[in-house]
Amino acid sequence: MFILAPSLLACDFSALESEIKKVYINGEGCEYLHLDIMDGVFVNNISFGLPVIESIRKVCKIIFDTHLMIINPVRYIGDFANAGCDIITFHFEACENGREILKTIDEIKRYNKKCGVSLNPGTDISVLAPYLDKLDIALIMSVEPGFGGQKFIESSLDKIKDLYKIKKSGGYKFKIEVDGGVTLENAGKIKEAGVDIIVAGSSIFKSADIAGTIEEFMNV
Ligand code: DX5
Numbered sequence: 518m519f520i521l522a523p524s525l526l527a528c529d530f531s532a533l534e535s536e537i538k539k540v541y542i543n544g545e546g547c548e549y550l551h552l553d554i555m556d557g558v559f560v561n562n563i564s565f566g567l568p569v570i571e572s573i574r575k576v577c578k579i580i581f582d583t584h585l586m587i588i589n590p591v592r593y594i595g596d597f598a599n600a601g602c603d604i605i606t607f608h609f610e611a612c613e614n615g616r617e618i619l620k621t622i623d624e625i626k627r628y629n630k631k632c633g634v635s636l637n638p639g640t641d642i643s644v645l646a647p648y649l650d651k652l653d654i655a656l657i658m659s660v661e662p663g664f665g666g667q668k669f670i671e672s673s674l675d676k677i678k679d680l681y682k683i684k685k686s687g688g689y690k691f692k693i694e695v696d697g698g699v700t701l702e703n704a705g706k707i708k709e710a711g712v713d714i715i716v717a718g719s720s721i722f723k724s725a726d727i728a729g730t731i732e733e734f735m736n737v
């Protein structure tokens with residue numbers, strides 16, 4: 518079993534509320550909604566920000582799984598927490614040093630939110646070692662962050678498998694999340710690698726039958 522987290526980045530932004538309701542039908546359906554926040558500096562794209570999150574928070578209770586692709590994330594943790602985010606994940610590469618990472622983790626916990634750290638495809642999972650006992654989520658990017666609709670990087674599977682082994686042998690509680698290029702075709706092997714949360718943007722929101730696609734995902 519895994520949690521499916523549709524990424525809002527691939528939805529029709531002119532109809533946010535009804536798009537969300539397609540994946541979260543009266544509280545049924547997907548448990549998480551993945552929110553990609555991009556600052557145009559950490560990644561070469563700008564997505565959406567706090568006012569959008571505050572607005573959609575008013576129309577649904579789905580868990581907001583927030584993926585911050587912004588530099589120096591500690592500055593904005595309070596704002597995202599107050600806007601209604603439930604899970605706040607930031608990038609290892611967006612922080613200057615280990616002290617900043619610890620400060621950001623502590624800040625997320627100070628707001629009683631679940632805390633995640635994300636790794637770019639080129640970053641080794643060993644960098645997470647000092648933080649594993651503090652994390653609720655370790656997010657493995659399976660595309661370069663910045664855009665939806667890219668192709669899944671196959672070597673991410675080995676990273677997930679290695680992280681899963683570390684999690685089991687160390688008795689850690691964090692969930693493993695994968696993000697980028699997930700389709701109905703590759704979801705099976707991703708699931709088998711040991712993930713707990715699968716993010717899918719284009720393959721859900723660009724599908725002609727969203728409810729049917731979600732069901733197919735849950736049965737891979
Ligand atoms: C990419 C984002 C992803 C993206 C996934 O930077 O972090 O969450 O929305 O989109 P797909 O599933 O289309 O690759």
Ligand code: ZN
Nearest residue numbers: 551553584696
């Ligand atoms: Zn994401």
